[in-house]
Amino acid sequence: MTPGARLQAAIEVLDQISAGTPAEKALTGWARRSRFAGSKDRAAVRDHVFDALRCWRSHAALGGGTSGRARILGGLRDQGVAPETLFNGVGHAPAALTEAEQTPPQAEMSEAERLDIPDWLWDAFSQSLGPDSEAAALALRQRAPVHLRVNLARTTREAAQAALAEQGIQTHPHPAATTALEVTEGARKIRNCDAFQSGLVELQDAASQAVVELLPLQDGQSVLDYCAGGGGKTLAMAALADVSLVAHDANYARMTDLPARAERAGAKVALSNSHDLQQHGPFDLVLCDVPCSGSGSWRRAPDGKWSLTQERLDSIQTTQSRILDQASQLVAQGGTLAYATCSMLEAENMVQVNRFLARTPGWTLQEMKSWKVHEGHDGFFVAVLTHA
Numbered sequence: 001m002t003p004g005a006r007l008q009a010a011i012e013v014l015d016q017i018s019a020g021t022p023a024e025k026a027l028t029g030w031a032r033r034s035r036f037a038g039s040k041d042r043a044a045v046r047d048h049v050f051d052a053l054r055c056w057r058s059h060a061a062l063g064g065g066t067s068g069r070a071r072i073l074g075g076l077r078d079q080g081v082a083p084e085t086l087f088n089g090v091g092h093a094p095a096a097l098t099e100a101e102q103t104p105p106q107a108e109m110s111e112a113e114r115l116d117i118p119d120w121l122w123d124a125f126s127q128s129l130g131p132d133s134e135a136a137a138l139a140l141r142q143r144a145p146v147h148l149r150v151n152l153a154r155t156t157r158e159a160a161q162a163a164l165a166e167q168g169i170q171t172h173p174h175p176a177a178t179t180a181l182e183v184t185e186g187a188r189k190i191r192n193c194d195a196f197q198s199g200l201v202e203l204q205d206a207a208s209q210a211v212v213e214l215l216p217l218q219d220g221q222s223v224l225d226y227c228a229g230g231g232g233k234t235l236a237m238a239a240l241a242d243v244s245l246v247a248h249d250a251n252y253a254r255m256t257d258l259p260a261r262a263e264r265a266g267a268k269v270a271l272s273n274s275h276d277l278q279q280h281g282p283f284d285l286v287l288c289d290v291p292c293s294g295s296g297s298w299r300r301a302p303d304g305k306w307s308l309t310q311e312r313l314d315s316i317q318t319t320q321s322r323i324l325d326q327a328s329q330l331v332a333q334g335g336t337l338a339y340a341t342c343s344m345l346e347a348e349n350m351v352q353v354n355r356f357l358a359r360t361p362g363w364t365l366q367e368m369k370s371w372k373v374h375e376g377h378d379g380f381f382v383a384v385l386t387h388a
């Protein structure tokens with residue numbers, strides 16, 4: 001496909017997304033209908049679509065409308081690319097610019113529009129991030145870097161780098177965590193490379209790894225990953241200490257791939273449903289990587305930025321409090337409760353922790369840390385609490 005034809009495909013996918021089709025479904029549907037498209041074409045169309053989703057408001061404003069065509073036009077203007085070089089109607093490229101489209105809109109954007117944050121959220125976002133608001137919002141408009149976690153139970157960071165380089169994947173150490181590598185070349189080869197297939201490395205954001213590194217893990221502990229999901233943090237914990245690990249998720253099906261991933265990584269993890277959880281405990285350490293707005297990882301899942309509503313955020317916060325209350329009861333006397341989110345909103349972070357401390361006697365905050373999305377990884381928060 002020509003560069004113009006890829007843009008036209010992205011325009012069509014964006015129109016479906018605007019009409020209510022989820023982004024992944026719209027992309028898969030396009031790929032099925034477009035057998036002529038090779039893997040590079042599919043990757044390029046996906047990149048265009050996700051770039052537009054990250055910058056949904058500002059690109060619409062720059063393109064003078066809310067159609068897929070206007071958003072792609074706005075995106076080219078944002079990148080400083082002359083739109084008429086690609087909107088030329090040649091082959092399958094978008095039709096040439098109309099007279100109206102040739103003049104960029106003159107209206108000034110509001111701050112939230114320019115920074116691609118929903119209006120209703122702007123106050124909470126800027127109050128949570130203070131002087132970092134603009135940098136964080138701008139980072140959310142960019143593509144996320146690709147990070148790997150080196151499985152230290154199997155190899156060293158240097159040896160993993162060498163194994164990856166042999167297969168054309170270049171990396172450098174990421175400062176956020178001793179296990180983290182940033183991929184600088186060859187990211188699309190990762191899932192098929194030997195180092196990944198044999199469990200030497202896993203795909204995981206550096207801040208996610210840093211959260212696990214901050215936990216007071218020690219050999220011999222019993223550990224519960226209360227919101228394990230696919231098990232990213234479960235496996236990161238298994239690699240750092242010789243612990244007895246139980247993974248739980250309210251949606252048991254989310255852990256479907258965990259046994260295979262654990263086997264690849266050489267880790268032992270028992271899965272538990274909510275009903276049987278009590279009999280595995282109490283635990284020396286319980287990690288609650290709770291469901292959240294995802295605001296720290298919106299550049300990976302940008303549709304989440306636009307589908308979040310105040311009602312949804314309120315409901316997420318209720319779930320977070322309930323998880324803290326339930327999970328804290330599974331911690332052994334003298335044990336540790338860790339509360340983590342991939343959010344940068346105070347309402348989901350310190351506010352939740354302070355409310356838990358106020359309503360639950362016996363707990364003390366030992367440590368808390370946040371990672372900001374403009375520091376080269378996802379935005380994350382963790383609070384480590386101990387029980388007297």
Ligand SMILES: C[S@@+](CC[C@H](N)C(=O)[O-])C[C@H]1O[C@@H](n2cnc3c(N)ncnc32)[C@H](O)[C@@H]1O
Nearest residue numbers: 227228229230231232233249250251289290291
């Ligand atoms: C942020 S994700 C976990 C990601 C995972 N820890 C990782 O590192 O890959 C949050 C998970 O919490 C689960 N969840 C939602 N409500 C829950 C609840 N009340 N109790 C336990 N898990 C819950 C969701 O199904 C989801 O898989």
